[in-house]
Amino acid sequence: MTDAAFSALGSLADPSLLLMLAIGVLAGLVIGLIPGLGGTGAVAILLPVTFGMDPEPALAMLIGALAVVHTSDTVAAVLLGAPGSASASVTMLDGYSMARQGQAKRALSLAFLSSMAGGLIGAVGLTLAIPLARPLVLSFGSPELFMLTVLGVSLAAVLSRGNVVKGLTAGFLGLLLGLVGTSPTTAEERFSFGSLFLSDGLSLVAVALGVFGLAEIASRVGQRRVTEKPVALTGGWGSGIREWLTHWTHVIRGSLIGIWAGILPGVGATAGTWLAYGQAVATAKDKRKFGKGDPRGIVGPESANNSVEAGDLIPTFLFGIPGGVPSAMLLGMLLTYGIQPGPAIVTDHLDLMYLIVWAFAIASVAGAFLCFLATGSLAKLTKVPFAVLGPGLLVVMLLGAYQEGGQLGDLWVMVALGVAGFFLKATGMPRAPFLIGFVLAIPMERYYYLTASLYEGTEWMTRPGVLAFAALLVVPVLWSLVKKLRATSGAADDGHRDEHESEGVAGDELEGSLAGTPWSAAVAVVAVIVFGGALWMSGSFSEEARLMPRLVAGFGLVAALVLICQEARARLRGAGGHPVEDVHEPVGGSGATGLATRVRPSADTPALTRHHDLVIAARTFAAMAAFLVLVMVGGYLAATLVFTPAFLLYAARARPRTAIVYTLVLGLVLLSLPSLLPVDLPTGLLQ
Amino acid sequence: MTIVVAYADTPPGHAAVAAAVAESSRERETVIIVPAVRGDAAPDVGEVETRWPDIAGRVEVERGDLGDPSDTVVQIAQRRDARLVVLGLRSRTPVGKLVFGSTAQRILLDATCPVLAVKPTVAGP
Numbered sequence: 001m002t003d004a005a006f007s008a009l010g011s012l013a014d015p016s017l018l019l020m021l022a023i024g025v026l027a028g029l030v031i032g033l034i035p036g037l038g039g040t041g042a043v044a045i046l047l048p049v050t051f052g053m054d055p056e057p058a059l060a061m062l063i064g065a066l067a068v069v070h071t072s073d074t075v076a077a078v079l080l081g082a083p084g085s086a087s088a089s090v091t092m093l094d095g096y097s098m099a100r101q102g103q104a105k106r107a108l109s110l111a112f113l114s115s116m117a118g119g120l121i122g123a124v125g126l127t128l129a130i131p132l133a134r135p136l137v138l139s140f141g142s143p144e145l146f147m148l149t150v151l152g153v154s155l156a157a158v159l160s161r162g163n164v165v166k167g168l169t170a171g172f173l174g175l176l177l178g179l180v181g182t183s184p185t186t187a188e189e190r191f192s193f194g195s196l197f198l199s200d201g202l203s204l205v206a207v208a209l210g211v212f213g214l215a216e217i218a219s220r221v222g223q224r225r226v227t228e229k230p231v232a233l234t235g236g237w238g239s240g241i242r243e244w245l246t247h248w249t250h251v252i253r254g255s256l257i258g259i260w261a262g263i264l265p266g267v268g269a270t271a272g273t274w275l276a277y278g279q280a281v282a283t284a285k286d287k288r289k290f291g292k293g294d295p296r297g298i299v300g301p302e303s304a305n306n307s308v309e310a311g312d313l314i315p316t317f318l319f320g321i322p323g324g325v326p327s328a329m330l331l332g333m334l335l336t337y338g339i340q341p342g343p344a345i346v347t348d349h350l351d352l353m354y355l356i357v358w359a360f361a362i363a364s365v366a367g368a369f370l371c372f373l374a375t376g377s378l379a380k381l382t383k384v385p386f387a388v389l390g391p392g393l394l395v396v397m398l399l400g401a402y403q404e405g406g407q408l409g410d411l412w413v414m415v416a417l418g419v420a421g422f423f424l425k426a427t428g429m430p431r432a433p434f435l436i437g438f439v440l441a442i443p444m445e446r447y448y449y450l451t452a453s454l455y456e457g458t459e460w461m462t463r464p465g466v467l468a469f470a471a472l473l474v475v476p477v478l479w480s481l482v483k484k485l486r487a488t489s490g491a492a493d494d495g496h497r498d499e500h501e502s503e504g505v506a507g508d509e510l511e512g513s514l515a516g517t518p519w520s521a522a523v524a525v526v527a528v529i530v531f532g533g534a535l536w537m538s539g540s541f542s543e544e545a546r547l548m549p550r551l552v553a554g555f556g557l558v559a560a561l562v563l564i565c566q567e568a569r570a571r572l573r574g575a576g577g578h579p580v581e582d583v584h585e586p587v588g589g590s591g592a593t594g595l596a597t598r599v600r601p602s603a604d605t606p607a608l609t610r611h612h613d614l615v616i617a618a619r620t621f622a623a624m625a626a627f628l629v630l631v632m633v634g635g636y637l638a639a640t641l642v643f644t645p646a647f648l649l650y651a652a653r654a655r656p657r658t659a660i661v662y663t664l665v666l667g668l669v670l671l672s673l674p675s676l677l678p679v680d681l682p683t684g685l686l687q
Numbered sequence: 688m689t690i691v692v693a694y695a696d697t698p699p700g701h702a703a704v705a706a707a708v709a710e711s712s713r714e715r716e717t718v719i720i721v722p723a724v725r726g727d728a729a730p731d732v733g734e735v736e737t738r739w740p741d742i743a744g745r746v747e748v749e750r751g752d753l754g755d756p757s758d759t760v761v762q763i764a765q766r767r768d769a770r771l772v773v774l775g776l777r778s779r780t781p782v783g784k785l786v787f788g789s790t791a792q793r794i795l796l797d798a799t800c801p802v803l804a805v806k807p808t809v810a811g812p
Contacts, residue, residue: 093752274754281753285799287762291752 024064038085048400068367094297109240119364122310156266172556178441214418258304262311699775
């Protein structure tokens with residue numbers, strides 16, 4: 001095992017691998033600096049570039065970027081008070097206040113060092129996980145693997161923030177989408193509507209980039225520009241470095257929390273950092289300074305948010321269950337190389353695993369070092385408005401989705417799913433279970449049929465591994481029941497240390513902004529229709545192919561119906577309008593009015609911004625569709641040359657000079673890309 | 688000096704405010720009301736004043752920067768250098784306690800000043 005580790009290190013001495021790692025690190029740092037792009041964005045942008053490379057350099061590049069995204073996202077959080085990614089919003093609490101007190105360098109050096117340590121500890125965790133999990137993974141048969149896939153989807157649905165029913169609905173929708181295409185057991189086409197394109201199944205890259213990437217672009221293009229002047233970079237690096245050493249326990253605790261949050265599917269960097277912050281506050285004796293520039297409020301969360309990415313990789317590679325969104329995309333990438341994550345990777349591709357570990361560790365150190373060197377000059381990047389980045393990102397992401405199958409249909413799927421992703425995001429449906437469900441749908445079915453044909457009847461259910469996973473499966477169910485009880489009884493006591501609720505406030509403006517409006521009810525209704533239709537259609541499949549779609553659609557239908565009930569109830573309660581009435585109750589009076597009455601502030605301004613967001617999103621998606629039509633007619637390059645300046649001038653209101661230079665650079669990149677990398681540009685009818 | 692109340696819109700929470708009113712009346716101390724139920728809206732100062740007229744003019748409502756209610760109460764008590772934290776207790780079954788944890792317990796253990804725990808008067812006329 002150690003030989004494999006060191007031979008992997010040796011292979012990193014190969015200049016081409018090192019070069020890819022360096023490119024990945026640089027790209028990751030830049031992506032992290034730009035507000036609104038996090039780990040998901042980093043993988044989404046770099047993925048197209050890696051198609052056609054060998055797996056090693058491709059992984060080195062992606063892991064390099066993933067490892068450092070959370071190092072540089074602190075810069076915007078500390079200097080601007082606008083987090084570079086959702087997970088940096090925690091650092092903003094204490095980091096920004098520290099910077100405003102003239103100690104920006106102290107805050108940044110604390111953050112960079114903690115990020116570095118978090119990455120290193122994460123890499124150690126990943127290394128230790130391999131020998132620990134190896135015998136376990138190798139002992140798994142298909143029944144255990146089947147249970148693991150079920151566990152992956154359900155954990156993701158329950159653990160992702162907010163409403164469990166919404167999480168489950170999203171998970172089932174993802175599973176259903178994953179079933180589109182040829183059934184693995186009977187080779188008959190399901191939900192393909194007779195189209196040859198759909199019978200292949202949807203490409204993971206297109207789905208991931210659509211639901212996350214395009215939806216993100218559409219929701220961010222309209223985001224208000226940062227007008228505040230960044231805080232000056234003052235204070236000494238030295239003081240922060242010295243102080244950091246005194247907080248080493250927080251670094252270790254934060255990293256461990258991060259790794260754990262990463263391992264759990266659906267709990268990503270954002271929740272992980274809040275957990276670390278809550279933990280730091282809870283264990284501190286003197287809580288006075290938290291939120292006003294306490295170094296402990298920076299150190300713990302920053303370590304956690306880097307180690308989350310390493311933790312995410314553990315279940316992804318060892319079990320084939322993605323721990324988060326970026327790793328789900330990595331999984332897709334590995335599959336295109338024919339590398340099957342899960343037990344096989346431990347036996348056949350151990351060197352690749354260690355390469356990942358080394359790349360992660362080296363990137364963490366190099367990233368922190370570069371941050372110290374270049375923050376002063378790179379901080380300007382944090383001011384780039386997202387609308388200007390939009391067309392470039394769009395062009396790159398669509399190109400990426402095209403590479404996998406070389407079909408324009410994938411791009412249309414992507415835009416359609418972008419619209420779906422936007423509504424999921426805006427109505428507060430978690431998208432991680434959706435993607436994880438999509439990824440796991442086919443493995444789940446395949447393992448189930450292997451199990452059913454290898455074992456007599458229900459014999460497989462008594463295997464110890466299966467029983468253990470079944471027990472684990474009960475935990476989230478109980479947990480959601482408990483959550484429900486707590487919500488209905490309006491319990492005053494709630495000592496749980498999950499800080500998920502505060503995320504929505506500090507994280508993203510759009511996230512869940514449509515929840516409780518007719519829009520979210522409409523999403524629930526659409527979900528019911530989709531599941532109902534799927535249930536009806538699955539009746540025509542053969543016995544073997546019918547089971548999974550039936551189960552998924554059936555359970556999904558139940559979840560979606562519950563969701564509609566919830567929406568309706570919320571609507572009724574909202575219409576009834578409960579003003580706070582018990583003001584005149586005599587002091588210490590009867591305990592009869594124990595109901596917690598919640599005042600819903602009449603929403604005029606939110607309604608306006610909501611409308612504004614929707615209009616901008618609709619326009620952006622229309623622009624994307626127009627771009628695709630242009631691609632179909634004139635080919636990719638011509639479409640880019642027409643679309644980019646138009647979008648920049650009309651949607652982003654950029655200056656003409658910027659638009660022209662931007663377009664030319666983008667065009668040149670597209671022109672040179674096919675000769676540098678094995679990338680194909682879509683061709684149009686006129687070409 | 689100041690007195691911090693861990694507020695909830697429930698009988699124990701109201702009993703806590705009443706106790707804080709009584710405690711603060713002698714020295715006319717400032718009473719700070721901190722909402723201690725996650726997700727609840729902060730009470731309006733005007734409402735509190737109409738309900739407990741004794742403390743009108745010297746009551747404040749403060750929301751903390753932290754997500755966890757017990758941490759928030761302790762933090763505000765430390766920041767404002769409070770003399771006393773008042774909180775209301777409600778009856779809990781052992782199982783309920785095990786499952787939900789307890790904000791009250793965490794405040795009792797973490798606070799760096801004396802804590803007064805009160806119970807609501809038993810339901811009567």
